[in-house]
Amino acid sequence: MQIPVINRSRHPLPEYQTAHAAGLDVRANLAEPVTLGPLQRALIPTGLFLEIPVGYEMQVRPRSGLAYKHGIGLVNSPGTIDADYRGELKVLLVNLSDQEFVVQDGERIAQLIVARHEIVAWQPAETLSDTGRGTGGYGSTGSV
Numbered sequence: 256m257q258i259p260v261i262n263r264s265r266h267p268l269p270e271y272q273t274a275h276a277a278g279l280d281v282r283a284n285l286a287e288p289v290t291l292g293p294l295q296r297a298l299i300p301t302g303l304f305l306e307i308p309v310g311y312e313m314q315v316r317p318r319s320g321l322a323y324k325h326g327i328g329l330v331n332s333p334g335t336i337d338a339d340y341r342g343e344l345k346v347l348l349v350n351l352s353d354q355e356f357v358v359q360d361g362e363r364i365a366q367l368i369v370a371r372h373e374i375v376a377w378q379p380a381e382t383l384s385d386t387g388r389g390t391g392g393y394g395s396t397g398s399v
């Protein structure tokens with residue numbers, strides 16, 4: 256898929272790091288490093304502006320290495336980039352560890368996945384079809 260992109264960052268475009276990676280690693284574009292204290296969050300700019308095709312969305316997902324080693328996640332995981340968004344792609348990092356974490360300029364902070372989505376037309380109804388599950392949820396099937 257081709258996605259028009261304006262790169263106003265000092266860094267390369269997001270890239271697949273291995274042959275069959277699902278996610279394109281995206282880099283922070285920072286004039287100076289950002290320090291995240293425990294439980295602090297920050298909207299990190301990327302310098303990228305995209306035009307995602309209609310009928311598709313982009314998901315911004317955490318990197319497991321940052322999550323495991325430093326407790327860095329995304330507050331809104333997965334972030335959703337809409338096809339009609341023309342602003343700068345930003346990444347909402349949160350520090351879930353008890354140590355400070357410094358986000359460096361050019362650091363790969365998240366990964367981007369493009370996915371097709373349906374467009375819903377609601378069909379108002381009075382009843383819904385019967386199922387074995389019915390209204391059960393939230394652990395109704397047990398844990399073992």
Ligand SMILES: O=c1ccn([C@H]2C[C@H](O)[C@@H](COP(=O)(O)OP(=O)(O)OP(=O)(O)O)O2)c(=O)[nH]1
Nearest residue numbers: 315331334335336337338340343344345346347
């Ligand atoms: O991690 C994210 C999430 C969102 N966005 C941008 C693109 C997206 O299309 C727009 C709106 O995001 P969302 O719909 O999740 O936020 P909202 O709180 O519903 O804002 P809005 O009222 O603008 O839709 O913000 C990002 O750059 N990064």
Ligand SMILES: [Mg+2]
Nearest residue numbers: 335336337340
């Ligand atoms: Mg919205």
